Amino acid sequence: MKEPLLEWPSAGVTRSPYRVMSDPEIYAQEQARIFRGPTWNYLCLEAEIPDPGTFRTTYIGETPVIVAREKDGSIHAMVNRCAHKGAMLCPEAGGKRQHLTCPYHGWVYDLQGKLRGVPFQHGVAGKGGMPEGFDTADHSLERVRAQSFYGLIFGTLSTDVEPLETYLGPSMAEHVSRVFHKPVEVLGYHHQVLHNNWKLYMENSRDPYHATILHTFYATFKLNRLTMDGGITVDHDGWHSINYSKGATLREGGYEGTGIRSVVDDVGLADPSLIERRQEFDDGITVAIQSIFPSCVNQQIYNTLAIRNVVPQGPGQCELHWTFFGYRGDDHALRDMRLKQSNLIGPAGYVSIDDGVIGEYVQRGIAGTGVDANSVMEMGGSAVESTPGSRATEATLRGFWTGYRSLMGL
Amino acid sequence: MIDEKLRRQIEDLHTRYIRAIDDDCLEDWPALFTEECLYKIVTRENFDQHLPLAVMDCRSRGMLEDRVTGLRKINFFEPHRYSHQISGLMIESVEGIIANCRSNYLVVRTMAEGTMTIFSAGTYLDKILLDPAGAKFEERIVVADSRRIETLLVIPL
Numbered sequence: 001m002k003e004p005l006l007e008w009p010s011a012g013v014t015r016s017p018y019r020v021m022s023d024p025e026i027y028a029q030e031q032a033r034i035f036r037g038p039t040w041n042y043l044c045l046e047a048e049i050p051d052p053g054t055f056r057t058t059y060i061g062e063t064p065v066i067v068a069r070e071k072d073g074s075i076h077a078m079v080n081r082c083a084h085k086g087a088m089l090c091p092e093a094g095g096k097r098q099h100l101t102c103p104y105h106g107w108v109y110d111l112q113g114k115l116r117g118v119p120f121q122h123g124v125a126g127k128g129g130m131p132e133g134f135d136t137a138d139h140s141l142e143r144v145r146a147q148s149f150y151g152l153i154f155g156t157l158s159t160d161v162e163p164l165e166t167y168l169g170p171s172m173a174e175h176v177s178r179v180f181h182k183p184v185e186v187l188g189y190h191h192q193v194l195h196n197n198w199k200l201y202m203e204n205s206r207d208p209y210h211a212t213i214l215h216t217f218y219a220t221f222k223l224n225r226l227t228m229d230g231g232i233t234v235d236h237d238g239w240h241s242i243n244y245s246k247g248a249t250l251r252e253g254g255y256e257g258t259g260i261r262s263v264v265d266d267v268g269l270a271d272p273s274l275i276e277r278r279q280e281f282d283d284g285i286t287v288a289i290q291s292i293f294p295s296c297v298n299q300q301i302y303n304t305l306a307i308r309n310v311v312p313q314g315p316g317q318c319e320l321h322w323t324f325f326g327y328r329g330d331d332h333a334l335r336d337m338r339l340k341q342s343n344l345i346g347p348a349g350y351v352s353i354d355d356g357v358i359g360e361y362v363q364r365g366i367a368g369t370g371v372d373a374n375s376v377m378e379m380g381g382s383a384v385e386s387t388p389g390s391r392a393t394e395a396t397l398r399g400f401w402t403g404y405r406s407l408m409g410l
Numbered sequence: 411m412i413d414e415k416l417r418r419q420i421e422d423l424h425t426r427y428i429r430a431i432d433d434d435c436l437e438d439w440p441a442l443f444t445e446e447c448l449y450k451i452v453t454r455e456n457f458d459q460h461l462p463l464a465v466m467d468c469r470s471r472g473m474l475e476d477r478v479t480g481l482r483k484i485n486f487f488e489p490h491r492y493s494h495q496i497s498g499l500m501i502e503s504v505e506g507i508i509a510n511c512r513s514n515y516l517v518v519r520t521m522a523e524g525t526m527t528i529f530s531a532g533t534y535l536d537k538i539l540l541d542p543a544g545a546k547f548e549e550r551i552v553v554a555d556s557r558r559i560e561t562l563l564v565i566p567l
Contacts, residue, residue, distance in 0.1 A: 093455070187463045188456040188461035189456060190465065190559070191453075192562070193560050217480070220484060267483055269476050270473070271472030271473045271475075339464070342463055343466065348465045353562050356487070356561045356562030357488055
């Protein structure tokens, strides 16, 4: 038995060692045990590959992946890496192709990843070429098992992961179906480089405690406060979570006069049309952030809808890919409202700007810490459970670390 | 033939724009736009695919003022400054009192602790209102060449 990479603190998931945010060996193990392990990873939306021959490229952890639609409409995913010398086949974000041809030596694959042609396979003028026994069937692209759920395509590199719906769990599946209940239309992308470990962003996305404190815009303009009805839902032992609030249920007080930094007095909006909203969901939820282990976030902030996918780029950096969408057939006013409200999100969003740097502050803050230095997550106790009436909790973060420990064997 | 006076008026507007941002006089920035202005920062990735999402999407001078309020009073970020370099100004056409212009920009960002990076480079696509009292932007579309934003964007480009 190999020695564990580190000893987890005896206090369990109310602590996480800072070392997991910077250690290169732990980072390499995460690629193997989490991203190439038994997890389902968000790849893209079906709406992005609507026609036969269309494809998108993305990543599972650091592994480059192609997702394509075949002539018969079926969806296939494969590692974006030629089976010959390992060159990336498609450097672009997406497009339309009949075949995938490697630019290096011209090996040709179909959209299922099967090798269809090797230039000079039989040599030139009877000389050279591949040996007699060379079988193209042995040199397909590495397969990524892909499955669509309500138009979200997830993929896995694992052969023994549980079925996608079981992996998500009933509450998470229900929330995905709530948002993706009708066909969506992509309105654009953001890409944001964060100078912090990918897990710091995943913690942040799940953290209802910081949301109305760091994000002063939320509390000041009453988009989101802990004094609204709201709660958290965890599923699959806490691997995944949702935190949500209902804007119309705001009770006054709780912030003003308490010295909490999050409310700025004497500030108004010169153009308050920014925060006009339309109630789209009959459950009254106006802000809902769903975090799907390991690295996907499904976000509704007012009428802005987006998927955020975190791509790790080494222990100290990750890139956040935002796919912003509406519904096909949105009336003009609603589509326009989503775009105007897009000022709330993304790398320049009034709500999300603050998250761009807070993870980096943690990454810089924990530099030089020793092996026994840990972060503390005791808000709401030590349990990992749903709390329908409260968001003053860090149960969602403890849930993330529950999943992490289980996969990493820590 | 674009006359020299017109060119000087437009160059002067560009200069005042740089001074407002790079000298940290952002309160002067909204006044360089008309009341009903459009100011957008878009990435070339979205722009070329005709995808409407913008990084910043301001449809009135009020929304520009709110951006200044946001960075002065609301948002949290590490203090930093920009240095704009603008080149290649071309006045493409003049329709009545509107001049259609394009130019290149390069923004170097310097963080409080000293790190300097080329933060953004791209093209300004402008519709400039030629008011005798001073030219103003009726529309400025900032098309950033890179699809990536490094850390965050809070000061306008």
